[in-house]
Amino acid sequence: MKNYLPRSTSGIFYTGVVLVFALIPVFVSLSGQIFYLDIFSRIMVLGIAAMSLNLLIGYGGMISLGHAAFLGIGAYCVGIPVYYEIYNGWVHLVLAIVVCGIFALVTGAISLRTKGVYFIMITLAFAQMVYFTFVSLEEYGGDDGLVIELRSEFGTWLDLEDNMVLYYTIFGVLLVSLFVVNRLVQARFGRVILGSKYNERRMQSLGFDTYRYRLVCYVISGILCGIAGLFLGNFTSFISPEMMDWTRSGELIFMVILGGTGVLFGPIIGAGVFILLEVWLPQIITFINKLELGVELPHELWHLILGAILIAVVLFGRGGIHGLLTRRKRG
Template identity: 45%
Template structure:
């Protein structure tokens, strides 16, 4: 069987990402390894949000809250290990378990309340919960408040993975992306995924044939929150820093832009969207041109905004629309 052009392009992208650290070592510039590591983490978070928006029709403006929860678990653990000498709080597996559990509980609470509403009310409630967590983090002076919290020691994975090695961390992130891509592929194509998509299309019909949309949506909401919490765990170890800004609703907006840019209801769309968003941000913000004493790069959003509008107007499913034989992933 001949592989489709879409399959070849997606496979080529993954192969390129797999060999990227060796290419940057050869070029003698590790900057791009760090940049792409950040892109892949945000792609993981965007993939989890795409489960809600692209397949479930649930537009959440509070998804970044779970990233913040996962990141703060690492930050708080490192803080107490450094300040109070509680070494076990640096245990990466304990931190990971706490990050996933904390994200799941918070997603369950937020989902249980917000999913009883629809449309703009759902959007506003998810954003309100995100802002509550944001301002809670801002108000805790012990953990740096709005100045954030520096992580002096990364998670200790007991010698199995050295997160202090940038290449090891990169491959943990890359393998995590592959796992999440596979999970989403299986999940969306499963009977559970069919119910989620069916509920988005016609909730009344799904009820008529015996399904409870609320339970399925809540389960999807928790799954998405847990994956985003894992992305936060990775982000904290990559940045060696965590701050309340990770939870701000605008960060959720960035994830939504990545999904729209890459293509909703597409397996690889969030990855393409994250790559395009971060690379454009890096390139546009580096423009040295000065007009009237103002450096254009400092106002890169004014250039990016019209580009996004054009994509929405002329490519209804984002970058995914430009791929050969474009079609929704099964």
């Protein structure tokens, strides 16, 4: 690799990433690997969720360990209406926005009174409360979850039952999210959020009521994650409290760090790498075992390898994958 990469290397790379997402359905229909349509839908949905978390962690310095709660709430905002045979997608969307917004407002108002480790613990606690609430709701399947019989209906022009249409709808939401988050962090609001991450005391002495700005940021992030949840529900067609378990929140954090915190495309890259490793590592182990080299690798070994890769990225690639891409620029 050259010592000085052109400034726009990461820009070219990320444009390429968007193109890959746009062309996956073409690849799928040519190769017949329908499986990958599913994988990339999931990458985009979790990418949007991780992007919303990046608003908190990367731009705001607020490390939330309860973000999967919003993902789950968003999904149940599809699941529960569908259970009552309300299929209108706009109803689902408004519900997801309102419920996630209110939940973020209430829990954020309390959580943001704390800092650091306490903030992590309190967001975790709120998320676990939601988790156990849904576990105990027997009407909606409790632990076993709900099957979403029919996907959200946004009108005849947008038939989400068609996987291809669903894919491109999620792709559209992803592009809009990228655009909106990009505006947000460059606007005055984003400057205050970023400034509060770097030096909250100074921001206060400059006259900014940092608590209020952070709370609004928390609500925006919660709503965006809720929208991701709505599409997660639609595309998995099965939802359960398990999707808002704290380990899910941990995975979201990992996606953010893996891709690069405070970087617009970071979470998408993080989600992509994370999920593709999850898919490919078991396949690789199966492949090695088929070679019959005399040792039978335990199938679950892939978890260990995934963990090792993640640790390596955090240790050696400060700034995540984005950091690796741009590292040499400052030489």
